């Protein structure tokens with residue numbers, strides 16, 4: 001089977017590295033805090049079922065998804081530990097939430113009431129985590145500065161928590177700038193603790209309070225509270241903007257995208273390459289054709305602006321990246337007497353190349369990891385199990 005799956009372009013997912021990252025991060029978290037592994041968006045492109053299973057086996061306390069549909073898929077595939085849906089509570093999915101025992105984030109009274117009504121009618125029940133907006137301005141109860149407004153908001157949250165069929169298990173917030181704004185992050189945490197205190201005065205208390213995602217856990221030990229939410233770091237990267245600082249913590253990238261060269265072509269100087277003729281060969285060249293394009297998740301704006309690895313050498317992509325193919329210059333390899341032939345494997349993305357791809361494409365590592373599309377098979381490598 002793997003022969004077919006590895007015939008064109010595929011992503012190798014190293015589950016041993018995933019496990020090592022988990023262990024490193026577990027040790028960074030307050031031993032009393034629970035560990036939530038974020039598996040939204042197909043586990044950042046790594047394969048949601050296999051990654052969630054691995055986290056469950058490793059002893060994660062919670063899995064997070066972005067939609068109830070993702071959560072249902074996990075339940076259908078053997079995930080029995082608690083699952084938190086971080087996405088906006090959606091009344092259309094209320095019954096599914098109850099059926100699959102998914103904990104739902106709720107950030108406003110209106111949706112809470114709708115959901116409670118639907119679920120009560122079926123005599124069912126769900127757990128919720130109340131979301132507080134302390135400065136991300138995305139979802140959650142906006143936490144104001146004015147004391148009277150605070151009491152009003154706390155009153156609304158109390159009403160939500162006391163709705164029938166909703167069990168308020170948790171309360172949380174999300175930092176907007178944990179990587180580069182200490183003052184704002186501290187202010188957000190302060191607001192969150194203030195909200196908890198005002199609710200506590202109304203006798204509304206929660207089993208699980210949480211605030212920090214990956215960078216928050218690493219940079220702000222005071223934000224660990226009852227649970228840390230780990231996303232990007234589990235997949236081996238600790239920094240979104242400045243390249244990969246994860247390696248200093250011992251984190252190991254988990255994904256490698258590889259592609260099998262389909263043709264190696266000799267083309268004379270002066271020939272132009274690909275759509276729009278954006279690259280003209282300066283010399284007689286040897287060009288490898290790779291069956292990977294933007295529909296596989298290689299961003300088109302890396303055209304003429306990225307290099308892939310072939311036999312450990314960086315080979316520039318020449319001309320525009322097409323939907324299903326791109327071309328790389330292997331002339332220098334020939335000059336070094338390295339033979340390149342159809343069937344040889346090129347590394348399109350790996351631990352070094354992913355931060356470069358993100359930088360050159362003007363985006364963040366998260367987006368490059370999420371990119372590989374459905375037609376890129378994920379091949380799970382678990383060296384330790386094989387032995």
Ligand SMILES: *Cc1c(COP(=O)(O)O)cnc(C)c1O
Pocket residue numbers: 038040086174212213214215229230231232233
């Ligand atoms: C995506 C997400 C996370 C994980 O973020 P990372 O930066 O990848 O760790 C945590 N919490 C919430 C609410 C999220 O939406």
